[in-house]
Amino acid sequence: MSKKRELEWDRWVENxxxxxxxxxxxxxxxxxxxxxxTFSSIIKAAESFAVGLKKKGVQRGDVCxxxxxxxxxxxxxxxxxxxxGAIPSVLAYPNPRLHPEKFRQGxxxxxxxxxxxxxxxxxxxxxxxxxLMSKKGSTIRGMFFPLEWKxxxxxxxxxxxxxxxxxxxxKDTDPVLLQHSSGTTGIQKPVLLSHKAVLEHVTNYGKAxxxxxxxxxxxxxxLYHDMGLxxxxxxxxxxxxxxxxIDTFEWVMVxxxxxxxxxxxxxxxxxLPNFAYNILANKVHDxxxxxxxxxxxxxxxxxxxxxxxxxxxxxxxxxxEYGVKQESLSSCYxxxxxxxxxxxxxxxxxxxxxxxxxxxxxKGVIELNGNDENSRTCVSSGKTIDGCKVRIVDDKExxxxxxxxxxxxxxxxxxxxxxxxxxxxxAIALKDGWYYSGDYGFCxxxxxxxxxxxxxxxxxxxxxxxxxxxxxxxxxxxGVIPGRVVAFGEDDEDLGSEQISVVAETKIxxxxxxxxxxxxxxxxxxxxxFNIKKVYLVPPRWMxxxxxGKPSRKANRERLVDKREIIKWS
Amino acid sequence: xxxxxxxxxxxxxxxxxxxxxQDETTADQVPGWDSLNHINVILAVExxxxxxxxxIEVLKCKNIGDLQKLxxxxxxxx
Numbered sequence: 001m002s003k004k005r006e007l008e009w010d011r012w013v014e015n016x017x018x019x020x021x022x023x024x025x026x027x028x029x030x031x032x033x034x035x036x037x038t039f040s041s042i043i044k045a046a047e048s049f050a051v052g053l054k055k056k057g058v059q060r061g062d063v064c065x066x067x068x069x070x071x072x073x074x075x076x077x078x079x080x081x082x083x084x085g086a087i088p089s090v091l092a093y094p095n096p097r098l099h100p101e102k103f104r105q106g107x108x109x110x111x112x113x114x115x116x117x118x119x120x121x122x123x124x125x126x127x128x129x130x131x132l133m134s135k136k137g138s139t140i141r142g143m144f145f146p147l148e149w150k151x152x153x154x155x156x157x158x159x160x161x162x163x164x165x166x167x168x169x170x171k172d173t174d175p176v177l178l179q180h181s182s183g184t185t186g187i188q189k190p191v192l193l194s195h196k197a198v199l200e201h202v203t204n205y206g207k208a209x210x211x212x213x214x215x216x217x218x219x220x221x222x223l224y225h226d227m228g229l230x231x232x233x234x235x236x237x238x239x240x241x242x243x244x245x246i247d248t249f250e251w252v253m254v255x256x257x258x259x260x261x262x263x264x265x266x267x268x269x270x271x272l273p274n275f276a277y278n279i280l281a282n283k284v285h286d287x288x289x290x291x292x293x294x295x296x297x298x299x300x301x302x303x304x305x306x307x308x309x310x311x312x313x314x315x316x317x318x319x320x321e322y323g324v325k326q327e328s329l330s331s332c333y334x335x336x337x338x339x340x341x342x343x344x345x346x347x348x349x350x351x352x353x354x355x356x357x358x359x360x361x362x363k364g365v366i367e368l369n370g371n372d373e374n375s376r377t378c379v380s381s382g383k384t385i386d387g388c389k390v391r392i393v394d395d396k397e398x399x400x401x402x403x404x405x406x407x408x409x410x411x412x413x414x415x416x417x418x419x420x421x422x423x424x425x426x427a428i429a430l431k432d433g434w435y436y437s438g439d440y441g442f443c444x445x446x447x448x449x450x451x452x453x454x455x456x457x458x459x460x461x462x463x464x465x466x467x468x469x470x471x472x473x474x475x476x477x478x479g480v481i482p483g484r485v486v487a488f489g490e491d492d493e494d495l496g497s498e499q500i501s502v503v504a505e506t507k508i509x510x511x512x513x514x515x516x517x518x519x520x521x522x523x524x525x526x527x528x529x530f531n532i533k534k535v536y537l538v539p540p541r542w543m544x545x546x547x548x549g550k551p552s553r554k555a556n557r558e559r560l561v562d563k564r565e566i567i568k569w570s
Numbered sequence: 571x572x573x574x575x576x577x578x579x580x581x582x583x584x585x586x587x588x589x590x591x592q593d594e595t596t597a598d599q600v601p602g603w604d605s606l607n608h609i610n611v612i613l614a615v616e617x618x619x620x621x622x623x624x625x626i627e628v629l630k631c632k633n634i635g636d637l638q639k640l641x642x643x644x645x646x647x648x
Contacts, residue, residue, distance in 0.1 A: 031626045095605075096598040252605040254625030275606075283609045285622060461606055495606065515587055522601040531604040 005172045007195045008238060009083050015240040016040040023242040027072040028261055030250045035072040039240065042076050049073075049080030051159050052149045056142065060085030060166050062117040063178055065110075067091045067129075068147065069122065070247035074223075075233075077120060077146050082177075084163055085170045087192070089114065089178040090224040093125075095249070099527035100128045106188075108132055111139050113421055114178060114190040119143045172196040177234075178420065179226055179336045181464065190420040191336045200387060201230070201339040201414040202238040208344040208385040209269070209299060209330075211235075216296075217243040218267035220251035220258050225462070227304050230340035231271045255279050256288040263292040270297070271332070273304045273462030277311035278496030281318040295323030299347055303332040304462040306450065307379040309353045311496040326350050333381035333450055337435050339414035342390060343448045345382035352380040352447060361451065364405045366442055380447040387413035391434070392443055405442045407454060409434045456553050458489035460531075461497050465489075467553060470530055474502055477524045479517045481505040483550075484543060488557045490534060499533035500525075503556050506537050509569045536560055538567050572638055576615065580634075583607075583614040593635025600634075619645060 015024075020040035027035040037045075058064060064081045066088055068074050081088040091110070094103040110116060111132065116139055119129055123145045133140045176195045180188040205211075217236050221228030228248075236243035244265050251257050259280065261267065277300075302312070312329045320326070331351040333343040345351045355375040360367035369375040384390050391399055392406040400406045411434050418426035429436050440452040458465040470487035474480055484505035489498035502521060508514065518535040525532050544559070546552040559565040577591050584602035597603045603611060615637070616622055621644035631637045 030629055096596065097604065249605070250629060253608055253629055255609060256625055279609065283613060287622070288625065519586070519589075519601060526598075526601060529604070531602060531606065 006199060007167065007170055007172060008176050008198060008234070009079075009167065011199065011238045012039070012046075012079065013043060015237070016043045019240060022240070024237060025075050026242060026244040026265060027070075027075075028244055028246045028257070029070065030247070030254060030257055034244070037072070037075060042079065045073070045076035046079035046083055049077050049146060049149070050083045050163060052146060053080060053086065053144075054084060054159065054163065056118075056144055058084060058086050058118055060170065061174075062086045063089055063115055064118045064120055065089050065091050065107075065116045067093055067119060067121040067125070069093050070245075070249070071147060073147055075245075079237075081120075083167070085166050085174070086118075087175050087178050089116065089180070089190075090229060091180070092222065092224045093122075094128070095529060097526055097529045102527050104128055104132060108135070108138075110180060110188055110190075112137075113188065114180070115139045115421060117141050120146050122147060170195075172199075177229070179229065180224070181336060189422060189425055191416045192420050193339055193414075193416060197339050197414040197416070198230070198234055199238060201341070202235055204385050204387040204413070205231075205235065205341045205344070206239055208341065208347075208382075209301075210347045211239055211241070211269075213241060215239075215241045215268045215298070216265060217241065217269045218246070218258065218262050218265060219243060219270060220246040220248055221271065222248045225304070226336040226340055227271050227273070227334065227462070231301075231303075231334075235340075256284045259284065259289065259292055259294065262294055262297060266296040268296055268298045269301070270299075271301045271303050273497070274302055274306065274308050274311050275461045275495050275497035277302065277308075277315040278494065281311075281314040282494070289322060293323045294319060295325075297324065297328050299328050299330045300324070301330045301332050301344075302351070302379075303334050303341075305459045305497060307331045307351065307381065308496055309377045309379050310493075312351070312379070331379055331381050333408075333448060335435075335437065337416045337429070337437075338388065338410055338412045339416075341385055342388050342410050342412065343382045343384050345380055345447075351382070354378045354380070354444065354449065361405060366403050366405065366444070376451075378449045378451055381441075381450055382448065383446050384448070390443070390448060392441065397431075402443050402445070405440060405451065408437045408439045408441045408448070408450065410437060411435070456488065458487070458498055458500055460489070460499060461495070465500060465530060469528060470500060470502060470525060470532070473524045473528060473530070474504055474521050477504075477517070477520050479506050479508050479513075480521070481507065481540060484540070486543065486551045486553045486556050488553045490557075490561055492533065500530060501534040501536065501557075501561075502532050503536045503538060503543065503551075503560065505540050505542055507540055508537075509539070536567065539569055542567070572634065575618065576638055576641060579615050579618040580611055583611050591634055593633065593638070595634045596632070597634070615641060621645065621648070 016039040024039045024042050025037040064086050078088050172195045175192040179191045219232035223229045244261050327350050329350045330345045332341050334341045355369050355371045357367045357369040358376050389411045391409045394406050438454040441450040456467050467487040471485045474485045475482045486503050490501040492499045521535050522532045543551040544555040
């Protein structure tokens with residue numbers, strides 16, 4: 001017998017009917033009383049916004065970009081879009097560092113690729129977006145400011161009938177959301193996910209982490225990122241548990257906010273990129289921890305950048321006296337293309353650590369070692385969750401046995417169908433139902449370890465930065481030889497993440513002029529909000545080229561970072 | 571008014587040789603002062619002047635002049 005069609009909206013309504021007064025989203029703002037949505041009140045508010053959207057002409061299947069800062073109405077707006085069969089897509093609100101023109105270019109690239117139909121935003125950035133709409137060939141049909149709408153819009157008479165009719169025709173294989181990978185102009189990859197994919201993921205991932213009705217998620221993660229959107233928003237809403245949402249911008253300024261929210265709200269689960277463990281362990285004062293306890297926490301789940309054993313260690317050491325349990329230090333391997341999680345460590349055990357001979361990794365077959373300078377520490381990302389299969393393959397896509405290092409490829413019941421309007425990228429990543437992640441790793445005793453990347457992406461604090469974007473900006477700086485620039489990630493142990501380094505050839509040899517040029521390079525990258533940690537200036541023809549004739553990121557990185565080669569100016 | 575020691579503390583933390591910082595200068599205008607470095611700058615100022623800011627006090631600062639004023643208040647209370 002076939003399973004009844006279920007939309008995410010149906011699940012949200014079911015939760016509201018079962019537990020009308022249970023808290024769903026607790027909206028946190030520093031220094032204010034949190035605003036508390038219940039499962040019934042958020043549905044009611046979502047219906048109001050749905051009426052407003054219908055009146056503005058939004059149709060089933062339309063893509064609605066949401067560019068709104070931390071606001072309690074963000075959530076019902078998102079749900080309201082979904083309730084009429086339109087597709088919400090959360091985009092990052094431009095921060096002050098990002099040049100308005102660059103923001104516009106990014107949005108234009110996204111619009112051309114994803115086919116954005118409507119932009120729901122705030123009046124204060126309307127002038128920046130407006131020119132895009134009148135541009136020839138623009139897909140954007142309109143811009144609204146839903147935070148200014150009257151909140152007493154109600155479903156009645158024909159409105160109700162119309163919307164119910166629309167919902168009756170939506171299939172569970174229809175898209176429920178659209179996410180974008182990181183990157184700037186034109187290279188974001190839009191991922192469409194269906195109701196079915198998301199709901200199946202909630203079931204399978206929920207099982208992997210023993211999700212139960214007493215759980216409460218606490219998160220500062222941005223909702224334009226898959227970890228924030230799926231793990232800390234869709235998962236609790238569909239499962240029927242509360243989630244505490246903290247403003248990302250406030251958290252980076254005041255990291256202790258997360259700890260305060262966990263303690264006051266008695267949180268049980270949180271997802272964090274690796275750098276957050278370092279920030280919390282190293283940058284929070286003792287007096288900010290007064291009267292706080294984290295003994296309610298079942299899992300701190302490390303995800304979205306390589307997991308570092310040292311980060312777990314310093315985090316545990318710092319917070320064990322506040323109730324953090326060693327077994328709560330967990331990890332997960334996830335990506336937008338599979339809705340979210342692929343693997344997860346068990347809920348009641350600390351993520352396993354292996355010491356692997358460095359030389360053996362280079363040879364492609366791992367050998368275990370004692371913890372010494374010849375070993376690399378690898379943290380397990382756990383076993384595959386239900387509904388997912390993982391293979392490790394070589395360059396010719398042949399399967400490799402356990403202990404062999406290769407590319408991680410995944411099939412999942414929650415796998416995307418391909419990048420929207422991007423057949424060339426889809427053809428590279430998706431083959432016969434298997435997603436080629438571009439990540440390198442190995443499997444040992446059924447647990448997966450992610451150890452590197454095939455692509456040159458730099459992961460800074462959980463955000464993917466494409467070196468091409470950085471190089472493009474630096475190429476235009478006066479004094480830099482165009483085409484003779486590379487960008488790469490350099491390890492920052494204190495931060496527990498990577499930072500961006502740039503190597504640029506220049507004919508300038510004067511030291512004082514070098515200082516000026518370095519500053520100009522850093523400033524040039526600020527327009528895209530890239531923070532360059534190190535600039536290496538090198539003389540003409542210093543850089544090693546790849547076989548394609550372009551400066552090689554890998555080879556030049558090795559010279560400067562691994563071999564610490566001294567740059568000579570004659 | 572931005573004091574020399576306050577300015578130098580910020581520039582040292584951001585590895586900048588020089589950069590013009592006025593009362594109205596905002597963090598996003600200073601090279602290197604991004605969201606990840608913000609907490610480092612605050613900790614460096616706290617260490618240099620032996621003061622402690624509360625998170626909410628820092629959030630209320632709209633520009634570097636506000637941070638200087640906050641610092642002055644803390645120093646007066648010592």
